[in-house]
Amino acid sequence: MNKTLARRLTIYIITLAGLIIAAAISLQAAFAATEITTTRGDQAEIALSLYQHDLALVKDTRHITLQHGLNRLVWQEISARIKPQTAWLSHSERPELLQTVAQHFNLNLLTPQQLLESHTGKPVTVIRLNPATGDEHKETATVLTTNGGIILKFSDRIETGMPGRLAFSEIPDGLRDKPAMTAVLDSQITRHNKPQPLQLTYLSHGLSWQADYILELDQQDRQASLTGMATLTNQSGIDFHHARIQLIAGDINQVQPASRPVAKQFSRELESMSAAAADIDNTAHFELHRYPLPVKTTLRDNQSQQVAFMSARAIPIEKQFILTGQNHYYSGHYRHAEQKQAVDTFIKFRNNGGELGVPLPAGIIRAYKRDQHNDLHFVGEDTLSHTPGNVMVRLQLGQAFDITAEKKQIDFKKIPSPDPNTRQFETAHRITLSNAKKEAVTVIVREPVPGDWRMLSESHPHQKITANTAEWRIELPAERDTVLAFRVLTAL
Incomplete structure (x- = not known):
């Protein structure tokens, strides 16, 4: 090693050591300084952005009096489920006046x-x-x-x-009655006696929301009303008083997300707002949608609260009965004489027009219908994915009780193929559809036919709705049976 390089390395080591010693002295002086404690009483505003995946963005603004130079600030009443690496403290109006030197978190509550x-x-x-x-x-x-x-x-x-x-004569420094963050701040604020607006921003688990929908069908299954309820849940360890809350709908990527904790018992305190009076505006933001609540809300620890975020009436709906087959019928001999199959019941509507056309966050839609005595009954539920405006919503509510089907493979042949790598089969099928209702219905039969296929004969005309799906729309008279028969050639 030449003398010049050795001299530079020595100067670098001495400089670095000096900086470390100076920082250590500064930190020691800061931690020895008088402790400034801020509580919820200093709070000017608390804002929560709740996501649907056990996550929230917390923005806590407080008015705090700092001294010029180094300060040791204890910020009490933070979420016990805080993600410490996401927390940062800043001056709300003049960020250049405040710098965070160090911070640590006291999350072991006093017991x-x-x-x-x-x-x-x-x-x-x-x-x-x-x-x-x-x-x-x-x-x-x-x-x-x-x-x-x-x-x-x-x-x-x-x-x-x-x-x-x-x-006990004292409470050790590491224990506090409420979750807290201790920060060493370098303040350039010259007005010592004037409280300054400081904002602590962080991500936290233990706060989330989910969407639930109530779909009420009319007597004729032609129209429905839809109400969207947001269930807000707080298991963060602290209360949030008079918080400005917005709901964030959409999927975000999180690096190494923490697993969802096992839910502990908590009081199910439900507070509801009128759906008619609580329609909430939504705003697109990045690739998400925001739903700000119209009023400030207190969300207590271990509490679940409900608010309505949308409602729509007189939605045109269509009820469908769909029978879906399986593709293995077309490449092998089916040994059972007949097979009973369930006919699924679907409700569909388009998210547009009237009071609809708004983005619908993912959740569960539960359907209800009143009988002739005006008694309300639960008729099924299905999950809803994030649905933008003008998109078709299709819900599977269950299986039809009065509409049944029996399927039988009545012929199966292996057909010689000129290509040794291709197998050909000719199969014939008969589906008996029975309608026990007192009114006529339409059943959609969908058969997934694999490979290259060609319909050789059929009792009812089909439509090829996809490359591997044949569809028939069969009109079933009241209290009658109808038979669908077809023969198909497949090449695999």
Whole structure:
């Protein structure tokens, strides 16, 4: 190594060491400084952006008085489920006046067990009560361990178990009654006595929302009303008072997402707003949609709250009965004489016109219908994916009770092929559709036919709706049976 390079390396090491020592001295001075504590009482605004995947963006703005230079600030009442690496503190109006030097988080909340464990090796006061006289006797002991139970060392003996009440002289610095963040701040603010608007922004688990829909069908199954309810859930460890809340709909990518925690028991306090009065405007943002709630809301810990975010009436709907086959019928001999098949019931409508046409967040749609006595009954549910405007919504609600089907393969032939790599089959099928209703219905029969295929004969005309799907629309008279028969050649 030449002398010039060695000299430069020495200067670099000395400079780096000086910077580390200076930073350590600054941090030591900051942590030795008087602690400034901010609570919810300093809060000017709290804003929550709730996502549908156990995630929320929290923006907590408070008015705080800082000293010029280094400050040690304890920001109390943060979410216990905070993602610490996402937190940053800034001046709301003049960011250049404030710089964060260091920050750490106190998320171990004060509990009797935590308090006891923190006094391991330290003295505590043991208070015993004389049941006969009611007098209290106090004695000092040292906590030796709390593993598997408590062991106390008195001046003349060692005891196990809890001999009486324990009194503690102090709460250690690492324990707080509420989740908190401690930050070392370098402030360039010159007005010492004027509170400054500081904002703590962070991502947190334990806060989320989900969409649930109520679809009420009319007597003729021709129209329906739709109400969207947002269920807001708080399991973050703290309350959020008078929060400005917006719901974020859409899928976001998260690197190494934390697994969803097992839900603990929490009080199901439901507060509902009128759907007619609570339609919420939505705004596209990046590739997401935002639904700001119209009023500030208090969301308490372990609470679930509901608000309506959309409603629409007189939606034209179409009920469909669909029988879907399986493709293995066309490449092999089916040995069973007949097979009973279920006919699925679907409801579909287009998300446009009237009070619709708004983006519908993913959720569950539950359908209801009133009978002739005006009693409401649950008739099925299905999941809804994120649905933009002018898109068809198709819901599978269950299976038809009064419409049944029996399918039978009545012929199967292997047909010689000039190509040794191709197999050919000729199959004939008969589907008997039965309608026990007192009115006529239409059943859509969809058969997934594999490979290259050609319809050789059929009792009803089909449509080729995809490369591998043949569809028939069969009119079923009231209380009658109808037979669909067809023969098809397939090449695989």
